[in-house]
Amino acid sequence: MSGPESTHRPWWLRIRPLVEPVLLAVTVTALFLGCLAWLVGRHEIADGIWVAGTLSGVVPAVVWVVLSLYRGRAGVDLLAVLSLVGTLWVGEYVAGALIAVMLSTGRFLDAAAQRRASKDLRALLEHAPRFARRKAGDAVTVIPLADVAIGDVLVVGPGEVVPVDGRIEGAEAILDESVLTGEPLQVERAIGEPVRSGVVNAATAFDIRATATAANSTYAGIVRLAEQAGSESAPIVRLADRYAAAFLPVALVVAAAAGLASGSWVRAVAVLVVATPCPLLLAAPVAIVSGLSRASRHGVVVRSGGALENLGHAKTLVMDKTGTLTAGRPVVVDVLPAPGYDRREVLRLAASVDQMSPHVLAEAIVTEALAQDIPLSLPVNMIEQPGRGVAATVDGAQVSVGKLSTGVPEAGWARAAVNRASLDTAAIAWVGVDDAVIGAVLLRDPLRRTAPRTMRRLRAAGFTRLVMLTGDRSAPAREVGTVLGLDEVYADQSPADKVAAVRAEREKAVTVMVGDGVNDAPALAAATVGVAIGARGATASSEAADIVLTTDRLDRLADAMDIARWSRHIAVQSAVVGMALSLLAMGVAAFGWLPPAAGALLQEAIDVAVILNALRALRGNPAVGIALPHETEALLLRFAAEHDILRDALSQLRDAASQLDSHRDESAIDALDRAYRFLTDQLLPHEDAEQHDLYPALAAPLGSAEATATMSRTHAEIHRLTDRIGNHLELARNAGAVQLDQLDDLRACLYGLHALLRLHFLQEEENYFTLTDAEDIEAKRTAGQIPPTR
Template sequence: MHHRLRPIPTEAVRRAAAGIPQPRLEQALLSVTAAALTAGGAAWLTDAPAAADLCWALGTLAAIPPALAWVLGALRRGHAGVDLIAVLALAGTLAVREYLAGALIALMLASGRTLETGAQRRASHDLRSLLEHAPRSARRRSGEDVVLVPLDEIAVDDVLVVGPGEVVPVDGRVLGATAVLDESVLTGEPMAVERAAGRPVRSGVVNAGHAFDLRADATAQASTYAGIVRLAREAEAESAPVVRLADRYAAWFLPLTLAVAGLAWLVSGSTVRAVAVLVVATPCPLLLAAPVAVVSGLSRASRSGVVIRGGGVLEVLGRARTVLLDKTGTLTGGHPQVVDVIAAPARTPEDVLRLAASLDQYSPHVLAHAVVDAARERGLRLSPPADVAEEPGRGATGIVEGRRMAVGRLAADADRPEWVRAAENRALLDGSALVWLTVDGRPAGAVGLRDPLRRDAARTLRRLRGAGVQRLVLLTGDRSEPAREAAAALGLDAVHAELTPEGKITAVRAERAHALTVMVGDGVNDAPALAAADVGVAMGARGSTASSEAADIVLTADRVDRLADAVTIAVRARRIAVQSALGGMGMSLAAMAAAAAGLLAPAAGALLQEGIDVAVILNALRSLRPGRAERSPLSPSAEALIRRSAAEHEKLNALLDAVRDTADRIPAEPGERHLRELRELHQALVERLLPHERAEERELYPELARTSPDSALVAASSCARTEIERIVRRIGAHIELADSGPGMTSAQVDDLRACLYGLDAIVRLHFAQEEETWPSTS
């Protein structure tokens, strides 16, 4: 039997079913109670006590119906919340005619609920965007014609036409020509894949090549994408509701309050004493201080580019001990980047990249975009191509600067000299994909592409561990090799690769059985796992709308370090909320003892409770200020210097490619051509690399030291710079020896080659360490 997609309930329906008040009700109650208290105060000041009591009594009465509704909603969910004490206190003040105390309690109740639901107002867990991505119709072959039909009419064995850029509507198999597909929506893997005739294709993926025919293997309701929607909805439905911090403390504070009030009544026989106990026991630290701390934390998070959908989510985030992370788009940038350029012996890496980018300028392929972007970042001047043609899955061909060129895959029967085989081996070891440039049918070079780890990924994970996270796990639909490489580089505790959306949900459930769990992802395939976790975090800047809608937290900037910011803020806000609640309840307990002994009248107790409220709220407002564990703000000059150095690193990567390629090509007996290349390389190192290093030492690190005085960072960078300068001088000394004598000895060649490889490794490591330890700019 096929599952049919049911309408998704609106947020209002869901809130009503859960007993969560509507924002308009709380705002109206706050206005009414504040007006009643103010009007009563004005009447009392004008010597009209009867009118004052009437205003205060009306304010108290106005608060009872909504408070009762909130209590009943909590009871339906299986627990007696903090609002029950407030209801008893409101009723008690009316019974003993302590109307001012009742009006004060009503105002505090309305204020606390308004603060809390103001944070919850942003909650929106529907998954309509999943449905919006899915196609509503498909093109079905009928004889010689192609007819557009509703998706529900597609049957098994129907032949469909999937055009370029279209979403595959149902699960099926490729017919005829090879299909080029973007499967990132399901697997997260950014590289396009090929599916030959007869190979299965899942619904929800995008056609990244020419149109192809598809034979349906399932109806729309039984296909992969509809299954993802069901999984996300089921996972969201099974997620346990968040229990407020205030309600958890009320679980023991409520019976204690009732016991003290009842004991005071029994011992003294005075109803007023019992009401006085209820008045001073009104859990204002829970109704106000805890929400103030939490909402202050939400405000801090929003200023850091983190949208948290409610105070309860922030509380849970502050207690989470396991974080599950998707790889592609979360720990990596989510799109391929040029990481290596390999040139044939007679060419340079800059020449290879320039020609490849010139031909790729008009290609829509994601790899072509990466090649063109890399060339432009390095300031290379591109030539206009002519007679350009592109074959999906093979690459582009055309004429550049009067010569026939091709960019893409290397034919299986193509000539493979030793340098080509070496390049293929290097790409295999690096886990990168190669895009080959051929000129007049002969390989001229290759561009290596990979989706690298984000520069801030390692620093983010260290900060998460520092904030109390005990377990970090990678969940990805990507292949095992790159997943394990990323996990090893980041020091993760476990890795699960090649997971389907169902597999991710299973992994999340397994982790939730042991600890509160946070899931971080960015794609449609992550939406069910985000909904199944205790807290789902979506990379919302570039991620899918579906993951953002299914998540409890959205990182609005495309930076994973915002996750560490969110956890750090949540831990601190929750700690302050607990301090405020426990401190306030401790003072309330002392006041309860005094009220039970007859030392406090209800009105005086209400005023004393106001003083307690002021103290705990002032403490709770500390959540608005950054804590010591949070990132210190950078000065504008430091941000500018960091951006400048990062841009220079990008440009110097081409120089490092030349260093490694030169080392690869040095023969046992270098000739004049090799010596000329060495001189040019050494000159570039002296004129470009060394000034960059000295400028950082002179300008950037003193500026960073003023923001965060970490001498270890400056010391490590200074040591690396000293070693870089030593190796560059040594390379220059080898060139001078060769120029002054008959040539280079074999020992010199070996040492020179070691210097070049060592320089390449040290500078790359130095750049990576700098970028990983620099504070992130906005």
């Protein structure tokens, strides 16, 4: 199978990469050799060389005109042909050679801006299985995938791709369905449940009974959808052609009027020479190529100038959720210990067992424990049950992590954990020691820290409609949509559903689709502009996309949008200014004051001016972005790192409040004391340092100290609530227990401060910390350009 690009490209597009460089070399060489011959006095030879150079430009230009007319467009090439033929007709050979050089240069630059990379979706083919293992009795034979028949029993080994659609037989299966749904969490399929081709066996071997042939299975359908959607992409209309539609008739009328009024067709040719739309042929492609270059420096690979143009006036943005708006991998959001157990000890035991497991949730638990510098023990006698969890001996005790075989305990803390997981749309990993459940670990795929700010930036850049498509369930999808203020959310979407939704949006407006997985590839190809987040190796989506974000950061799309709009603005500005100057020169030439050769040189001067203006696209829009001093960037990094540490400790406030539900004695006072010491020893010094170091440093880049005024007011409230908790602690110590008349206000202070701090952290992270690029700053610090922070 070949991709849509190789199958549907016309012959003239396939040979274009060979013709344009050769044409540029021939015309430049002819102009240069002709000038040398003229300088040594061999004028006839010079004229002959220039004629050859002019003819080398006429032939392909005529072909381009015919092809444009065939597609229903009369573009800038028609004026070039008329001026080239006109210079030969009236004997202005050097002018013809100059025009040929300008024409070939413009086509070469335009090709550089427009040429697309291959869309053959090689990654989809590489992922697709070629063979299957058919089971007959006790014998297993390897057969070609095409030979699989409905009803065959197939064996799928660990790590293998399910070859065809079928139903589970013999034993339950643990599957990684991210290739189809994009969701990072593995799923359990029981005996008799359907399984789709393309998903990966994440545990032990299992059998399936085929319910479809390879050609009619899910994965083959994804490949066909991508091919079909890719072949529907409309050809890019060049920016130059759009402006030429108005410029062409004006030039022809002025040239004809000049020739008829004066009786000299040299004047008409002179008008056509200066009317040759080199500002259109050169300025627009230079601006677009400059935009492509600038985008690449920001980690955005734009595969064609047409994609950059379309991105510049896009109105609808369609996004996948997992890996695009969320991190794409689960993280621990909380550890809930049973009464009498410590949070760190529960996490330590769970991570000690899970460090030997390849499960995606186990990896998240181990990562969280290591981030908190919790020392892990080496487990022995480990047993992993697919779909149930892991059990091992740790420090002489039998520890299990995963699902409960006996049901959720009746204890209040366990029911609260289940309710919390439901409210937070989180997964639960229960932790047991011997026969007792000692805690629960909650995990979820978190929203990207930069996502809210990126959504605001994208709306400011011109997107009027933000839509999310996801294969995830409705509840977490709606939560993400609410937090980000999206206009539409579609949940439980299959790859075919996504393609249909993108097509529907594309019918209403220029539509951009962003995704990061193989399951997104057909939708990316169906959009006007497909954008792939390719940092995690989502090769199929990258192959199907017009734009690839090489870093795992959605905010780069906002950068790409800014670059696209600025590049398009510069391209239009350069073209309009160039055409205005050409119109002025046409008037001068129409009165006979500008012969063709001089007109060609004047046209060259106009070209230089508009190209220099077009190169401004390399610098980017000075009105976009905030320039931060190195010291301010270092402060932002410092406080961002402190947030990551403090956020984990905020749970002490909620723990102290929860303790008050069952205890008011010394244990409650101890929990309250731990929370208060965290506030006074760690949190308040951090907030005070922000107030005195960070906020003044941000005043100048943000334009005013008022930009941080609301955050300063929050700091004051944090101090007030901390003092109030301290007063409650003192009263409880004096009385030997928390008094009844303290409970309501104390709970309100603890829970209120916990919620306030979480919101405050998010506001600072979205409004300030996202102003800097951590990767860039770390590189500068390594190079010694930024001093280390304390």
